[in-house]
Amino acid sequence: MKIGAEADIIACEEKYILKRRIRKKYRVLMLDEHIRKMRTKKEAMLLKVCKSHKIPVPDVSIEDExxxxxxxxxxxxxDNYIKVRSKKKVKSILDRCAFFVAQMHQNNIVHGDLTTSNIIVAIKNKKEVPYFIDFGFGNKSHRDEDKAMDIHNFIKSFDATFPALKECPRLFKEKYAVYLDSKExxxxxxxxxxxxxxxxYLKKNTSG
Ligand SMILES: Nc1ncnc2c1ncn2[C@@H]1O[C@H](COP(=O)(O)OP(=O)(O)O)[C@@H](O)[C@H]1O
Ligand SMILES: [Mg+2]
Incomplete structure (x- = not known):
């Protein structure tokens, strides 16, 4: 299993993993402890809120702070899924992702680090379902800007990994808008x- 940038997956049993946030030496100790505790608490809270709205996320419990x-x-x-699937399959899973991200946002849950590596595609009842993980940067927020940033980050991560699949992020955006309340x-x-x-603008004015 991949070891992520922010935390260590320190155990991997058949049914659960332990995700521990480890000390970052470049941060002052007190601040570091505060950040790690806060992200751990927040991740557990947001996973539980998602679950209560029937958004596919793993079950969670707090082991320690x-x-x-x-x-x-x-x-x-x-990201691995997309690499080896047909365009039709990719579009279909992106449609499901768009649906559940719209559900999150309608319930004022912002993921905060929405990338293709923070979604796991699992098979449930013979259907492919996107599970959302890694909510440590997330928030409860009703702000349009925060929600739009989720979509922006997702599309950016998609474009960076799959520049040849240009119409897919476009489709994701369209579907997301369809699943949301129209005013929102x-x-x-x-x-x-x-x-x-x-x-x-930034790209144009900082390159060359
Ligand atoms: N509940 C889970 N089930 C299966 N794999 C997981 C789960 N949580 C994390 N992983 C794997 O570990 C990787 C890193 O975990 P993640 O929660 O994204 O931590 P980080 O903050 O380090 O990115 C994920 O990309 C995924 O491959
Ligand atoms: Mg991650």
Whole structure:
């Protein structure tokens, strides 16, 4: 199993993993402890809130202030999944992702690090289901900007890994807007366009 950037998966049993946030030496000790405790608590809270809204996430319990015991999801990270699947399959799983991200946002849950490596594709009742993990940077938020940033980050991570599949992120965005309440979709799309324009401006003015 991949060891992520932020935390260590320190045990991997058949049914669960232990995710412990380890000390970052470059941070002052007190601040480091505060950040690790906060992210651990937040991740557990957001996983539970998602579960209560029937968004596919693993079960979780708090082992200690730096460690979560998380249900092991048997499957493939979305980035690995996409690499070896047909375009039709990719579009179909992105449609499911769009549906559940819209559910999150409608319930004011912001993921905070929505990338293709923080989604695990599992088979449930013969159907492929995207499970969302790694909520340590997430928040309860009703702000359009925070929600639009989730979509922006997801598309950025998708484009960076799969530049040849241009129409897929477009499809994701369209589906997401369809699954949201129409007024909210309109506001978030506007916000997203501003974020994208900001990105283009920065790129143009910092390159060369
Ligand atoms: N509940 C889980 N079930 C199966 N694999 C997991 C689970 N949680 C994490 N992983 C695997 O470990 C990797 C790192 O975990 P993650 O929670 O994303 O931590 P990090 O903050 O280090 O990125 C994931 O990309 C995934 O491959
Ligand atoms: Mg991760």
């Amino acid at each position: 730096y460690t979560l015991k998380i249900e092991f999801i048997e499957g493939e990270n979305l 979709a309109f506001r978030i799309q506007n916000r997203l366009e501003k974020i994208e324009a900001r990105g283009r």
